[in-house]
Amino acid sequence: MTFVQIIDCRTSRVEELNRLMDRWVEETRGKRTATHSIVGTDRSDASHVVEIVEFPSYDVAMRNSQLPETDRIFREMVALCDEMPTFTDLDVVRDEALYKANARQLFERFADGSDLALLDALLAEGYHDHDPTNPQDAIGLDAVRREVEEWRRGFDFGFAVDDQLADGDRVCTRWTWRGSHVGDFMGLQPTGMEVTMTGTTVHRFRDDGKIVEGWWQYDLLGLMNQLGAVEP
Structure with a gap:
């Protein structure tokens, strides 16, 4: 079953967050298991950022989260956010x-x-x-x-x-x-x-x-x- 993770955060440093995501993609090239990723900002609140990441399955997503590069980037992401990001894990039942x-x-x-x-x-x-x-x-x-x-x-x-x-x-x-x-x-x-x-x-x-x-x-x-x- 396809698995989707929604990462929800607030930050006034959106450009820095984008550069951080670019670095994560580069550092995990060949190891990252995500098949698709979308980042969007809330039209009514530009500091509200949502990332939607798709994986082939939950187990594959967990392997991705265990990469040392992912852990390091996450800690840097937290430092850029105004508050702790939240994560929502979804099993896709219709695509x-x-x-x-x-x-x-x-x-x-x-x-x-x-x-x-x-x-x-x-x-x-x-x-x-x-x-x-x-x-x-x-x-x-x-x-x-x-x-x-x-x-x-x-x-x-x-x-x-x-x-x-x-x-x-x-x-x-x-x-x-x-x-x-x-x-x-x-x-x-x-x-x-x-x-x-x-x-x-x-x-x-x-x-x-x-x-x-x-x-x-x-x-x-x-x-x-x-x-x-x-x-x-």
């Missing part, structure tokens, strides 16, 4: 930006020819895939890999993400798929044709950013029509 990024990455992984074992980083072990064009749902990573391999054997293809909407633990992605028919697909011998298809996928995420369920809708009939397999 829509992460979910959208992982949905995009999944479409990229499907198409880029990479090792399908890498899907483990994006899909939960019991991932459930709903595809109305299949006689039964694909459940589990092995079933998803077999599905992707079938498409890869039939086409060199790629996805273009046209739109994304996030709401809670779900992301809806509207996409355009373009491919070259280079191998057998559903009994159709390769034609070399350039084809295109549109579709929409809704993914459900758990709080660590892994995808646990997916619902697909796409124009397979239109694709088969382009390949000459059905009448217009």
Whole structure:
């Protein structure tokens, strides 16, 4: 689970505090475990400074706090503040930006020819895939890999993400798929044709950013029509 720490302090020496933070980043280069950091000042009180720091997990954050450079910088930070800083530790239970990024990455992984074992980083072990064009749902990573391999054997293809909407633990992605028919697909011998298809996928995420369920809708009939397999 992603972990966020909020550091809240008051100081009339904001520029000195900024320089101190720059020095901390430089001194901990290659050792610091934070993945993202934002520092802001209160519009109604310029002496009120808030830093938001993101880590992959609480345990990783604790390793960061145990660095000797972190301890030294903290003591210097306290000396610059008008009062003792406060710390708030948050476990992130919803991160829509992460979910959208992982949905995009999944479409990229499907198409880029990479090792399908890498899907483990994006899909939960019991991932459930709903595809109305299949006689039964694909459940589990092995079933998803077999599905992707079938498409890869039939086409060199790629996805273009046209739109994304996030709401809670779900992301809806509207996409355009373009491919070259280079191998057998559903009994159709390769034609070399350039084809295109549109579709929409809704993914459900758990709080660590892994995808646990997916619902697909796409124009397979239109694709088969382009390949000459059905009448217009």
